[in-house]
Amino acid sequence: MSYTIEYNRKVYRVPGDYGAVSYLLLARRGDNNVFGSDGLRCKDWYLDFFGDVSDFWPHVGRNAGHCHGGGLQRAVGWMETKYISVEEYIAIYRKAFWAAKPITDIFSDFEVTLNVVLRGDKEKAMLLSDCHGPERAAALDKFFKEKGGSLSLSQNWYGNKTSEGFVVVKDLEGFREALQLKGRVSSLVEGFGGTVRIDFEAIGMRRRRRW
Amino acid sequence: MVTVIEKGRAVYVIQDEQFSDADYLLLVKEVPAGHNDADGEACKWTALGFSWEYSLWPTIGERAGLCEVGRIRVNGDADLFNRSGVETMEGYVALYRDAISKAVDGKKLFERFSVTACIKIPGEGVAGVKDDCERDGLVKFLSEHLGVGTVPESEAIVPIDSLSAFKAAYSLSLRFPGADNRNPFVRFELKLKERVCEKVCV
Numbered sequence: 001m002s003y004t005i006e007y008n009r010k011v012y013r014v015p016g017d018y019g020a021v022s023y024l025l026l027a028r029r030g031d032n033n034v035f036g037s038d039g040l041r042c043k044d045w046y047l048d049f050f051g052d053v054s055d056f057w058p059h060v061g062r063n064a065g066h067c068h069g070g071g072l073q074r075a076v077g078w079m080e081t082k083y084i085s086v087e088e089y090i091a092i093y094r095k096a097f098w099a100a101k102p103i104t105d106i107f108s109d110f111e112v113t114l115n116v117v118l119r120g121d122k123e124k125a126m127l128l129s130d131c132h133g134p135e136r137a138a139a140l141d142k143f144f145k146e147k148g149g150s151l152s153l154s155q156n157w158y159g160n161k162t163s164e165g166f167v168v169v170k171d172l173e174g175f176r177e178a179l180q181l182k183g184r185v186s187s188l189v190e191g192f193g194g195t196v197r198i199d200f201e202a203i204g205m206r207r208r209r210r211w
Numbered sequence: 212m213v214t215v216i217e218k219g220r221a222v223y224v225i226q227d228e229q230f231s232d233a234d235y236l237l238l239v240k241e242v243p244a245g246h247n248d249a250d251g252e253a254c255k256w257t258a259l260g261f262s263w264e265y266s267l268w269p270t271i272g273e274r275a276g277l278c279e280v281g282r283i284r285v286n287g288d289a290d291l292f293n294r295s296g297v298e299t300m301e302g303y304v305a306l307y308r309d310a311i312s313k314a315v316d317g318k319k320l321f322e323r324f325s326v327t328a329c330i331k332i333p334g335e336g337v338a339g340v341k342d343d344c345e346r347d348g349l350v351k352f353l354s355e356h357l358g359v360g361t362v363p364e365s366e367a368i369v370p371i372d373s374l375s376a377f378k379a380a381y382s383l384s385l386r387f388p389g390a391d392n393r394n395p396f397v398r399f400e401l402k403l404k405e406r407v408c409e410k411v412c413v
Contacts, residue, residue: 054280057300061271061279062276065267065268071265087304090300090301
């Protein structure tokens with residue numbers, strides 16, 4: 001049976017308008033059946049949740065429900081996994097929630113990048129100007145120019161031409177803008193087989209297995 | 212803000228001879244916040260899930276989260292200021308663990324509840340359903356339970372009196388949840404029969 005393994009999690013507090021606080025949850029997850037070239041299971045940090053506390057706990061509860069049938073398990077050591085109960089999963093998240101850090105700490109913990117891939121065909125790569133919704137495409141273009149990034153032409157495994165680019169987000173304003181852009185632009189781009197995603201690469205947290 | 216008050220729950224277990232895993236039917240009795248009539252029109256039994264046990268838990272977990280943030284009150288009074296009942300996720304999960312461990316045989320469902328499926332077919336009728344598979348499922352269900360060839364034009368109320376019919380109607384209700392007025396929708400109504408002496412809620 002295939003299942004998801006949760007390795008780690010981090011919760012950040014994001015201050016909003018009028019004293020409101022939102023929460024950002026990053027979870028390090030991977031599949032039990034997917035291995036990398038180093039012989040270890042592939043795992044990555046994902047943006048699991050961003051929103052109000054009233055939506056945070058229902059989201060955690062739904063994930064906790066997947067633990068009951070073993071669809072979501074905990075990592076133990078390098079290769080082992082452990083079944084956890086719904087209550088144990090909730091307890092882990094209670095601890096993580098109360099240890100929530102201010103959002104500004106995310107930039108010392110992770111290198112945050114906004115990645116955009118626009119997929120074209122064999123002849124021509126898709127450009128931002130080809131997207132439907134010129135306002136949204138212009139907003140993405142403006143963000144790339146302001147942050148010093150650009151979309152460059154490339155080619156994927158199947159020989160289709162793509163235009164790809166990434167921008168390193170270094171401050172809270174940029175992060176907010178990247179989140180908004182992801183929400184606005186993903187429907188625009190994903191319809192054509194492209195992707196818009198925010199990647200989190202942990203700084204100084206990578207451990208290598210000693211053989 | 213409290214949106215729903217959960218008044219009770221009941222779990223039925225349906226063991227199919229063909230399969231080793233049993234299906235669980237999870238029912239909850241809810242009333243929208245602000246309604247004081249505990250057993251009136253506003254208070255309804257609804258089916259939360261009908262599946263293997265482990266498939267029910269994500270739904271239970273999500274509701275536990277809603278309970279934690281105060282959008283579901285459990286066994287509480289309709290008075291929002293009465294701070295009684297379960298208020299934590301752990302408490303809510305424990306409540307459902309208990310309910311599932313005391314699951315009642317599915318055959319008793321129809322002794323306690325009168326179950327009807329309300330099917331509405333607006334616009335072009337059954338022909339308006341674009342997906343072949345979904346249309347065939349709907350026509351098959353209607354012809355089996357209302358008689359061959361009597362597919363209604365607009366609305367039908369089908370009494371459900373067997374577990375197989377219940378299973379078919381439940382899967383139809385998932386396919387036709389009725390989000391808009393253009394597509395057909397199938398909705399359940401579970402009403403507690405009169406003179407039910409035994410305790411239904413766990």
